[in-house]
Amino acid sequence: MTRKFLDEAYSYLGKGVQTLYDDWADTYEAEVGKNGYVTPTRCARLLAAHIADALAPVLDVGCGTGLSGLALRAEGIKTIDGMDLSAQMLDKARAKNIYRTLTQISDADPLPFETGDYAVIAAIGVIGPGAAPLELFDTLLGKLAAGGLFVLSFNDHALQDPAYAARISDCVDKGTARVLEQEHGPHLPARNINSTAYIIEKL
Template sequence: MTHDAGKTALDMVYAAETETELADAYAAWAAAYDSETAALGYLLPFLIAAWVARHVPKGEGPLLDAGCGTGLSGPSLKALGYDDLTGLDLSQEMLDIAGSRQCYGELKLAALGGPLPWPDGHFRAFLSTGVFTSGHAPASSLDELVRVTASGGHAIFTVRDTVLEAGGFQEKFAALEAAGKWLPVEASPPFRAFAVGEPDVLVKAYIFRVV
């Protein structure tokens, strides 16, 4: 994949208009992803572990890292005692790096937005960071993620401010609550996803309890 002149890898993933374009963009970025996002001060993969620790007791069952990328959340979760982790991503190149961290018991290649390869209620909780953003997974992904999460479990994820309304996420939150699928537990104020660069990229974290 050839990047357009002047466009960063982050620009390319935000500009992706199809699942194939997004997978290609991440395949091209995989080798440099960790160092480049670290230079921008990317917080989300590490910060999400704090919300997991707040709401999910250790040892209660597997966690799904949905859109795990290179597995940056894995070491933080493992250090906190969560050692039953499954990762899901649409890029094999990113999953290969995630596997090298030796934090995930299972890694699956699949895209959010379609059927997931697990039975109802398989996971104690799912977490997802940086996935519900421009050009990425749709709000409809939450239906399957909730399906594979056990009753009493938790949904822990971030959503970028620019897609919260325009991408139908607020509508989906309300629909899942009205259908008796989950209940709201916590929502953060908007905050920067990158501590150093990209000051306009704001997200909110959401926690729901699956019913």
């Protein structure tokens, strides 16, 4: 019987995530595709409305097998770098030939780029239970220069915890960011799971 990783993913709480996604790499796209995974397309569409320069570099954090990169490219975004914990997922992304660079990162080390290196940072389907911790939101927002854009999503599992939406509200209240777009819609329709997509501007 084929292992169903979606049945396991949301039970991971930060430990073992790299191993989970390494093991999932060969069947990831088939499994999420069967469940109608649409969040990358939704996020890319919202982002495209706010990008003035299609050549501006975009960093796709947690790029996985490259589904988010494909969605960004389909919206006319030309320069995309990807980073992920999983070497096996990065191999799948590399085969798509859509990324300028692909880098394996570690959750134990600082992210290997400087503040302001990217005009846009994407974390699509990345932050939440079974994936990256909420603290990554602060790290990535902090890596943007003023005027930079952050596109991300929180699925229903994340939004069950009020801390996720509160993290964005806190930044708005403090004047460090503003929400340009916020759209709740399908995530994995076959499982009746939705997500909220956000376009955030660093102030």
